[in-house]
Amino acid sequence: MTQLKKHSEQLVLANQIITNTKNNLNDASYRLNYHFMAPIGWLNDPNGLIQHNGVYHLFYQFNPYSYHWGAMHWGHATSTDLVHWKHEPVALAPSESYEYDETKTEMGCFSGSAVMDGDVMTLIYTGHLEGREPKEVQAIATSTDGIHFTKHAANPVINGSPKGLSNEFRDPKVWRHGELWYMVVGTAVDNLGAVALYKSSNLTDWEYVGIAAKSDGTQGDMWECPDLFPLGDKYVLVTSPMNMENGKSMVMVGSMDYEKGIFIPESQREIDYGIDFYAAQTFEDEKGRRILIAWMDFPFTEFPSKSDKWSGAMTIPRELTLDKDDYVRSQPIQELTALRDNHTHHDKLVLSTDEMRPLHNDNTFPHSYELKCKWVLAGNNNHGKVGLCLRQSKDGSEQTTVFYDLAANEVTVDTTQAGELSYQAVNKASLLNNSNEITFHIFVDTCSVEVFVNDGEATLSTRIYPDSASNSIALYTEGIEAAAEYIDIWTLKNAEIS
Template sequence: MDQQAVERNKTHEERVEQANTFLKQKVEGLEGDSYKLSYHLMPPAGWMNDPNGLIFYKEEYHAFYQHYPYEAKWGPMHWGHAKSRDLVNWEHLPVALAPSEEYDAGEGCWSGSAVDDNGVLTLIYTGHVDGRTPVEVQCLATSTDGVSFRKEACNPVIAGAPEEGALGFRDPKVWQHAGAWYMVVGYGKDGVGKVLMYTSENLQEWRYLGAAAESDGTMGDMWECPDLFPLGSGDDHVLVISPMNMGTTKTMYLTGKLNYETGKFAYGYAERLDYGFDFYAPQTFMDGQGRRILQGWMNIWGATMPEQERGWMGAFTLPRELKLNADGTLRMEPVAELIALRGAHQRVDGLTIRADTELTLPNVYGDTLEVIAVFDVAKAADAAAFGLLLRCSEDGTEYTKVCYSAAERKLSMDRTHSGAGEAGVSEVQLAPMADGRVKLHLFLDRSSVELFANDGMKTVTNRIYPAAASLGIKLFAEKGEAHLESLDAWVL
């Protein structure tokens, strides 16, 4: 038998073992990398994209992810796996899934979710094989120890889309309600993005309920990575989607009411979920405290990814707790556990920044920082724009600019001078809080910036690739003076 035939005939277990052996040989080469994230979940080596199977299982947090272990680029998809007891410290576990069967041995085991089925950790994923009919099917894999997974003999459990001619039929998200299982699947047809809904009594036999929701014609032509979940009270639900071909909008959330009998989600509010460039395919789960927690892929398709040259690509955002406001808007805040990362602390109080000046904060610097800056907009000049310059080089040529315009009520993050990688300006409208202040809560982690504004009313997530020596932090004001009420900074 030739080598190609040997490779084709390998079992799922053999392919998983091969991937894990390869990864062990690669991880040592990433030490000393100035882009390597310090406290975010990233792959041990190779490629990472969508979060998959986020779940709180047997008192631990499990995170799976789209993974190609052999190179720092997209390839036939495996499922990487990590776990944590505190959402802060993550332990990498063996690769959970590898392409091996006729229904997933092409482009691999694509995105999906995880459930606890009476103690059995069950993964529900899309098998994708280009050239096969159908291309995409939904599949199960199970584990009793939470580490080793077996693909079920009943696969595929959904053997294809309900209609031919779909743009996509993938990314199943499964949950339980009133003793029954429900699934939403991303779908697109005739230029309209949709989520399809199914129900099951046993996770193996699924009944199609119809389209739970669809685009009004302005929200993309295929809805990837759908996630429909209760939040708030009564039948309030949130649908998170990653719409394809919607310009700069890569993720959205829709809030409304779900009718389980009809399988229809009637939404009344729709907005972009995160206003940065590097946020895609988010997924949520409920933890043991009853919190709805979200993590997303902290990259985006088509971007320059400088870390690829260093043997890895991709990361998760920080875990974010979701809260639903009375008006149907959503808030995302960093989970409370992240306070455990805080080290040395610096504080600045009551500082006026003169118009058209920059003010270096001599004791605040680094590449792994948490910063909370509160500005009093009422005390700023009407035309003033102000904020922070992050990861500044000593000669002032390299920096990332976070700016609030009092006149336009607009928050922006400018990567024009951030170093390697993509440039561009992220912008979002942001009114001051009820007390007239703007609160900017930032997490810096070597090659990333996550900004939570006004207690998570708006978020901006971006990757940046500055030189290792660019560590300074500055305050600035333009077109008028500004007033910093307080600034707290911690080394993480």
């Protein structure tokens, strides 16, 4: 039998390799300027998002030993503003019989969440070991200082999935309602994605309540990273369905019946329509805001940064709100304005039909900027396109296009010309209503584009890998006259993640 190592020993090994190798990435290509990344190695799902005593904690799936997915640890960072982050010591490392075997690659402390139980920060996570039965269990670890964590003697607190559920049983999200703790766990029933619901009075003794929600047959065969939370006067369920046609980040709005232990959905859509958005997790901060962060990658695409021996980044934090029509809107958090530096403003620019209008001809825009603009389309047309070309090369052969198609009532982010290393995709988001007005709020970084449409009506997050010299921005129309009522561009400072 493989000899287990104490948790403390595993943490020392992980933190040593970070200290010894973190400077190797100082000159790595495509490192982002204001998005969160791990100091080295591989990063995926955000975990354990929480704020306590004014400090935000971001835990995340982390492999310090490789830039490939593998032995999962929990990396950890803290912040006072969700923009500038400080790397903390690794919080969790695989060490127990249900999560560690040095002969395996599929093992570790998988995704989960965090809560405050009085003054004790508690991490709830999945212990995963391929080849073991059960292969996935739920466990907890606690801390009184929010930095150093001890795995609980009662682990695993849930020793495998209930009868009738899949052995795919992971990603616990815990919250408090009334006098009890509740937990949803991602799983499947009869090859249909589902979430299992548990309740507890003490975080260690959990009672299975039943299936809170499951796929209608079109929503994937396993639901990863479930997150069930109140928003406004509704409840919202966010999941990452596996093998769902034309979908990967689902948000449902509905109601929660705690007596019956079920979530009743009333509407469904994608929470982000870009290719590089997965495993979203939310939390309520001390201001009462519902904040979302997601992994800004997708498991089944290439990772060009691996050539520099690193992988993975997070989206910018977004605030979720529920509008009067019970529609979830997602917008960049206000704190990001602290990164704004040089400002360029353009008053109304009128474009004729089929016109390309460069904003600058000298490629003066850097890789990291924020752009806001409003388009007004001429006349009573029912067709035509208006948009922007971002990270455009001098000859126009390389670019990422963001445009509104009036006939289809869709916003598209097209990366088919975004660079040789970029994943070539056409990402589309349908809008609620046809209109001759549309607003874009766009964040561009070294290798990413995040587009917010009409005050958060739709978002599209995409990684791109263009040539470093491709820096131009241009406006364009196709088949219609239109005016850009205003354009504001701010260069964004480096977030100085330490």
